[in-house]
Amino acid sequence: MTMLTRILPALAGALALAACGGQPEGRDTSDFDRDYQAVLHEALLDAQPGDVIEIPAGRFAFERGLSLSGVSGVTIRGAGMDETILSFAGQRQGAEGLLVSNSDNFTIENLAVEDTAGDAIKITGADGVVIRGVRVEWTRGPSAENGAYGLYPVLSRNVLIEDSVAIGASDAGIYVGQSETIIVRNNRAEYNVAGIEIENSNNADVYGNVAVNNTGGILVFNMPNLPRPGSGTRVFDNDVHENNTANFGHRGTPVANVPAGTGILINANDDVEIFNNRLRNNRTAHVIISSGYSSGFSDLGVSDDFDPYPERIHVHSNSYEGGGNNPDNMELQALRIMKFGPTGRLPPVFWDGYVNPNRLVDGALPDALRICVTDADVLNADGPNGYADPQVGREAFDCAHEPRPAVVLD
Template sequence: MHVRFTLQIFAVALLVSTTAARAGILRVYPGESIQAAIDAANPGDTILVEPGEYYEDAGSIYGLRITTDNLRLIGKSKNSHSHPSDKAGQMSNRVRLIANGAQETGVYVAPAGCEYKNSACAEELQGFYLRGFSVEGYPANGIQTRWVNGFQFVRNVSVNNLNNGIYPTLSANGLVRDNISYGSLDTAMWVAGSENIRVIGNELFGSVIGFEITVSNQVQASHNKIYDNTVGIGLFHPNGAGNPPLPVMENWVIEHNHIYDNNRPNDAPDGSFQADLPPGTGVLLMGVSNHVVGKNRVANNGFVGIGILGWCSATTGTDNSCETRPPISDPAANDNQISLNTLNGNGESPPGGILDFLAADLVYFQLEVTVGAGNCFKNNKPEGLTFVSSAPNGELPSDNC
């Protein structure tokens, strides 16, 4: 028995040693191509990139295209106390990947042959790590995964990537931590069609939507700072997404975030779903069920602090109404818990229009034929916060509290 156990330990140690020996380190310096290093890398390799400006192949639709399993791409930085949104700080201290020529998306991670406009992929890429990059000025997306299992985005910056800044989609088992994203006409950070994603300690501002979740399962967002957007956090029905519904789309936990001053004028492209969102909203749940919004600080959002709305109620009179675009799944908002949040100064400067009667710290508005059930508002502070409710008794729902 002792001999067998010793042999098992030896076999595991040999496997780890062989894997470590196989992994290599590649280095890239200003004036060289990061993509060339990616193409030369083997699974498990680490690529270290020195600070500077990088303009990759102008004829590609991607700044960088990753198809190799378990690749680690790390941007080195010089010591600096400047905030990453300080352009001068980025120029001198970070790895800057800058849009060039026909490029549409900055960093795109997916199996070979599975491109960002494809609807399906037969394979799955295993593992990816990105740290220390500033990705700037792409007309589509900044940093995007599709069909990736096990990824980490840590301490990156997305600057003026016009669709979405940081965009994990159709992926699983991911960590998005300590990033900064701003300047998107859709969403600074969007988790879409994904499962088991943690979003922790990010700073999201200066966009139409700061943080968004659609068509996903098991997403945790905590200790993020979200401000100066049209809508701080949007949790949206599948009709507002580009992905079909999943069998289970539950357990989005939004806790311990600071969500404030989301009063930015809406400059989303005309005709888009985002263009219909009214400015001044902290957290908006539209036609989604079985989620938790708790222990957040929500302040000075001019229209709504935290709101639960039925999808059809919210989109009435827009191009995305249920009459124009019938819902592809239940449009009611059910079994959501809004608890232990601290709200102040919300609803004091609504945008002007027919929905101004909803202006308040807390809002429940659902007029669907199948009225939502199981929602619970409890223990939100202070006691004198303002609220609006479409419930028959005029009170905020407390089902299943």
């Protein structure tokens, strides 16, 4: 890769690592049951294929990470996300609250995991994941002290996350990475750096969710140096509003570059359809479409096969209200005032302006690769020219792609 400008880092710069000073306390767990942890620990070690591990209503404290390894068809079931609470506030060991590895057809439902040191629930290498009615939360609120990911299936197939809640993750509340055939629906993500993130994954549907008060609501990302480039995501029928929380991600993480006030962000991902969402009051932009050139990567640190360009993007039929009025970036703020006046708003959709020069035919991208936006004005930031001449328009984006098919779990 050649010159890498850094719009996303620049965007987020002022407010990165804002969460300093006195940390609020999380939930007091002094009266939690400390004996049950051994019971659940042994149940997970003894789990046989097809077992249902029922966790009763109650408040339970854990000091070590739990794990399930190599057992298929296990269900972990509580009595409800507000009735069965597993607190890891006193965790002394383990990078996750629960780590599930190499265990196909895994289900976890109706419980809460709180205040883990690192990730809350990580599931790796599974064919068949159901997360239903689970709450993951860092109870002190947004803080750099919080763990990174809430619900975290990775390297998996046939992933369903529904009716769940993620609050306070210092990276992504709901994060599906390096996976395929994914449905994330009817969840609530709030006060995370990223509410919901689909990264290096294929064939994902994200719908019916509420993403509110995150730094960025819903992200569709591709990162370099991984075996699997992601593509093929639909984001529709979501409520994405007031995602204006100051970025409290850790410097260096991909999401630390997300500006506060981002509704939906596509970064370096292809074949993404965004429609029928209700976007309100996201103060930087309701939709950001950006390339790997905006991610601040070192050109020495990106494998040659990485495709940094977002292509075949279709944004249509969304509703936009408010927002764009106070972007989390000084240059954008200046641009807003210059182009739209002191009380004006940036357009709902922001694009960094990078296209793959090797794909151009007669100076234009082929129709199949274009960025199509038919429901709003687009701010083209003119990144390739050093942001010299940002333009607002619609005509250049007036196109459409075939609707993506619905995801069907095997």
